[in-house]
Amino acid sequence: MAIRNIRYEGDEILNKVCREVKENSPKLQQLIDDMFDTMYEANGVGLAAPQVGMLKRLVVIDTTGDNPIVLINPMIVETSGSQTGNEGCLSVPGKVGIVTRPDYVKVRALDRDFNEVEIEGTELLARAICHECDHLDGHLYVEKVEGKLMDESEAYEEEGN
């Protein structure tokens, strides 16, 4: 188990466009394992390679805790509907903001064995796919927040919890 350092908003690596992953290697497999470890440790549901300082088109997602998804060179090929709700990011700790995303997403990518896959997601998974793919083009969700960025505790109050 290896936890990598998460890069935070303000680190210029988070604003760069990531490079396509061209070949599989033991190093890439190690990076994928480390990204899952880092994401679970931080209680996240997704993590993109630039968030651990690697400018590669690679993301890991697990919105349920038992459905790990690896997307290499992901491309969103279909979206529909919309959902508006709170979103956060491990690179912007303690904050949440309201973002509108598609409610359904189909993404084409390579899995960790370099097999071509198509994955469909709705609700939180659709949101996570969009959020993580944005990271690969140097975008953070804070650019899309409707209204103001809130502290996590404020957001809870608004939900009445």
Ligand code: ZN
């Ligand atoms: Zn993020």
